[in-house]
Amino acid sequence: MAGTxxxxxxxxxxxxTREAPDKSTMQLHAEVAKGALEDATLEKGxxxxxFTAGVPEYExxxxxxxxxxxxxxxxxxxxxTDFGGSSYVSHxxxxxxxxxxxxxxxxxxxxxxxxxxxxxxxxxxARDLRxxxxxxxxxxxxxxxxxxxxxxQRHMHEHGTTSEQLAEIRAAASHHAQYNEHAxxxxxxxxxxxxxxxxxxxxxxxxxxxxxxxxxxxxVVVSEDVRSNLDRECVELLGFGESIGHHDAGRxxxxxxxxDRSGSRAFAEAGLGPEDVDYASIYDSFTITVLxxxxxxxxxxxxxxxxxxxxxxxxxxxxxxxxxTDGGGLCSNHPANRGGMxxxxxxxxxxxNEANPEVQVDADVALAHGTGGxxxxxxxxATVVLGREDR
Amino acid sequence: xxxxxxxxxxxxxxxxxxxxxxAQGELLVRECQxxxxxxxxxxxLCPDCFSERVEWREASGRGEVYSYSTARTxxxxxxxxxxxxxxxxxxxxxxxxxTNVDADPSAVEIGTRVAVEFRDVDDxxxxxxxxxxxxx
Numbered sequence: 065m066a067g068t069x070x071x072x073x074x075x076x077x078x079x080x081t082r083e084a085p086d087k088s089t090m091q092l093h094a095e096v097a098k099g100a101l102e103d104a105t106l107e108k109g110x111x112x113x114x115f116t117a118g119v120p121e122y123e124x125x126x127x128x129x130x131x132x133x134x135x136x137x138x139x140x141x142x143x144x145t146d147f148g149g150s151s152y153v154s155h156x157x158x159x160x161x162x163x164x165x166x167x168x169x170x171x172x173x174x175x176x177x178x179x180x181x182x183x184x185x186x187x188x189x190a191r192d193l194r195x196x197x198x199x200x201x202x203x204x205x206x207x208x209x210x211x212x213x214x215x216x217q218r219h220m221h222e223h224g225t226t227s228e229q230l231a232e233i234r235a236a237a238s239h240h241a242q243y244n245e246h247a248x249x250x251x252x253x254x255x256x257x258x259x260x261x262x263x264x265x266x267x268x269x270x271x272x273x274x275x276x277x278x279x280x281x282x283x284v285v286v287s288e289d290v291r292s293n294l295d296r297e298c299v300e301l302l303g304f305g306e307s308i309g310h311h312d313a314g315r316x317x318x319x320x321x322x323x324d325r326s327g328s329r330a331f332a333e334a335g336l337g338p339e340d341v342d343y344a345s346i347y348d349s350f351t352i353t354v355l356x357x358x359x360x361x362x363x364x365x366x367x368x369x370x371x372x373x374x375x376x377x378x379x380x381x382x383x384x385x386x387x388x389t390d391g392g393g394l395c396s397n398h399p400a401n402r403g404g405m406x407x408x409x410x411x412x413x414x415x416x417n418e419a420n421p422e423v424q425v426d427a428d429v430a431l432a433h434g435t436g437g438x439x440x441x442x443x444x445x446a447t448v449v450l451g452r453e454d455r
Numbered sequence: 456x457x458x459x460x461x462x463x464x465x466x467x468x469x470x471x472x473x474x475x476x477x478a479q480g481e482l483l484v485r486e487c488q489x490x491x492x493x494x495x496x497x498x499x500l501c502p503d504c505f506s507e508r509v510e511w512r513e514a515s516g517r518g519e520v521y522s523y524s525t526a527r528t529x530x531x532x533x534x535x536x537x538x539x540x541x542x543x544x545x546x547x548x549x550x551x552x553x554t555n556v557d558a559d560p561s562a563v564e565i566g567t568r569v570a571v572e573f574r575d576v577d578d579x580x581x582x583x584x585x586x587x588x589x590x591x
Contacts, residue, residue, distance in 0.1 A: 185530040199464035200496040203583065204555045205532055210541045213524030221522070221565045265541075266525040266560070313494035313502040314550025316543065318522055441553075 071160040072291045072298035073450070075104025075284030076412040078390075078405075080246045082397060084278040085181045089400075090134045092176035092280045097135060100282035105296045106170060113168030113285075114139040115159055116175070117151035117402070131174070141167040147308070147444025149347060150434030151175075152283070152405040154446040157304030159285040169287040176280030177400020184276050184401075197311075201441060209273055209350065211440025213265035216352040218318040220267065222367065227267055229370035230351040231258030234271050234394050236378040237348065241391025243420040248275045249395045258351075272351040274392075279399035281409050299415045302336065302429070303449040305329025310442035319367075321435060322445035323360035330431075330447040331362070338362040341449075342427035343414045344385055345407035347435040348392045357433055358385075361447065380423035389414065389423040404434030408448065415452045428455035463576045463583070472511060473497050474581035482571045482584050484548055486512040495550040516571035517589070518546040525560040544569055544586050555585045562588050 077099030079092060087095075093116070101108060114137050118127055128144040131137075141162045145154050152175050159171035219225045235255050241247040258271040291298050306329075309322030331337050338361060346361075348354045355369040363385055364372040380386035390396050390410040393403040411430040413419045429451050436444040466474050473496075476483045486493045487501035488508040494501070501509055523542035526532075532539070540556040540563050556563050557572070569586035576583060 197496065199466075199470065201553050203462045203464050204541055204553055204585075205526060205529060205536070205539045206541055206553060207526065207529055210524040210526045210529075210539075213526075214522040214541065214543060217524055217565065218522035263525075263527050265527065266523075268524070311496075311551075313492060314546075314552065316551055318543070 069164050070288045071163050071301045072286050072288070073156065073283055073301065073408070073412050074286045074291060074294055074296060074298045075100040075102075075106065075282070076409045077103050078281045078397065078409045079176070079279040079399065081279050082246065082248050082277040083180050084178055089176050089178055090131065092178070092278070093131060093174045094135055096176060096280045096282035097172055097174050100172070100284050104284040104286070105294055106284060108136070110170045111137055111172045112139055113141040113159060113162055113171035115143045115155035115171055115173040117144060117146040117155075137172070139168065141171070147446065148436030149349065149402040150404045150436030150444040150446040151402065153408060153432055153434035153448055154306050154444065156283060156285055156301065156408060156448050157306060157446065160301050160304060163285065163287045169290050171285040173283040173285065173405075174280065175282070175400060175402055175405040177402065178278040179401050180276050180278045197441065206440070207265065208438055209268055210265040211438045212350040212352055213268045215318040215356065215439050216267050216350075219352060219356065222319055223370065225355065225370040227259045227269070228255050229373055230272055230355060231255040232373050233348070233351040233354045233378065234258045236373070236376070237388050237392045237394040239379055240389045240423050241395035243422040244391045244396050247391040247396035248277055249391070268350060268352070274349050274394050274398040274403065275396070276401070277397050277399055279397055281399065281405040283405070283408060297416050298453060299412050300451045300453055301448060302451045303330040303332070303334030304447070305333065306444065306446040308442065308444055309439070318440065319356065321356050321360050321439050321443060323357045323433060323435065323447065326445040326447040327361040327433065330449050334449040336429060336449060340429050341385070341431045343389070343411065343425045343430040344387045345411045345430070345432040346387050347403050347407055347433055348388060348394045349398070349403060349435065351394070353435050353439065354387070356439065357435060361431070361433060381425050386423070386425045389419050389425065402436070404436065404446065407432040407434055411450050415450055428452045463578065464581070466581060469499050470497050476511070477573050477582040477584050478580055480573055482514045482516045483511045484514045484546065484550060486510050493548045493550060495546070495552045512548070515547045518544045518569060518586070520556065520563060520565055520567045520569060521545040521551050522565055523556060523563050542586070556587065557585045558588050
């Protein structure tokens, strides 16, 4: 049985940059760590747990050691779980477990990266074959966008989902991004704009794809003891779940993600269900990523995601399921190609009434969900259910 | 479809037979002698039951497109090789295998019947399985 001691997110900080040619990735880590600790009204010396995933520019090194060294941390607990972009949602859950086990009280979670400054383009093909799977996949020119394209194609085939329905996801995100002064793309776009943008990999258009941005973010997760001494509104972690979905020896189902497992676990731990969620941050590497997660998390039946998102469902503040009110990865920010961090940060903002006023939702319960890696091959899924303290 | 300078597989002791068989015109899958699972990509232990009694089996080389996506642009990839149809082909033996369908994209749909062909690479010991429409 999971521990039940309350655990809180006390600090959340998103780096305002989207392009940082003159900064190192490690510097960005330090800046977001500083920002999140200031947001939590805590000091660096309070940190006794450190959580981070790969540091893309330093793959040949030992990221947790390099980062702890650079940041000057000597943690009593460290975790470098790496599921790609969903990692940082997992880190929140793992931090809660460590805190409930008494292994740390103030857990710092950091993410940073600079793919934009490195000139990465949408649809980039990986040249570097490092795993046995690469030899069976990347040699065929499999890119993230073409693998998610295959997922979209199959979803359309089985369920009649349309490009226009996928486009509504981008249109809703852009509706929110217009109010975010830091968003990469603030101009609202229509469904027509999306479907008329150039095709990158059928059936996904350029505007079905997330931005490529430099930057990062950090979170501070704390115990109840620490929280009780803070004069800062915090967000309670109500439930967490994670899982891994994969190729399954050749039985891969491209219409489904492991969000059904991560979500059901998170909801069970919270004692809540999809109907209780007032705001959702849903990982949006591509529009299809959102659509499949909405179904798998139980907001609608499998196959009905297309009709679910129509009619303004996802649009804040009045839609039934306002999502990604910062503009999400599709319009605002996808630092290091890893969007789980910003998903949690915007959920925290919503629950603290710190979202942009035009898209602030009256939310007691929020969900943040990450999909890391590729649903075309193997992916991590991680879900947190968060609550306002005075809900 | 030209392969140079496209990436070639990293051949390991666990996968060498698969790639060298391809150079002989055979598409191999793995079959577990204990639980019967036929699977791809090759692994020495059955991914369902961890049995080590796993044999190579020649596949028919036929199947149908489970899904596909046509890349129109891809940085770092030769323009001559675009558009490129990435696909999962469901083999008659069961497993879904990632590959290319080497055909005009307009000839490819989900359910299109396809058959394997093998593309040479600089290393004559191995070859790369791709698929083409059966009626093409």
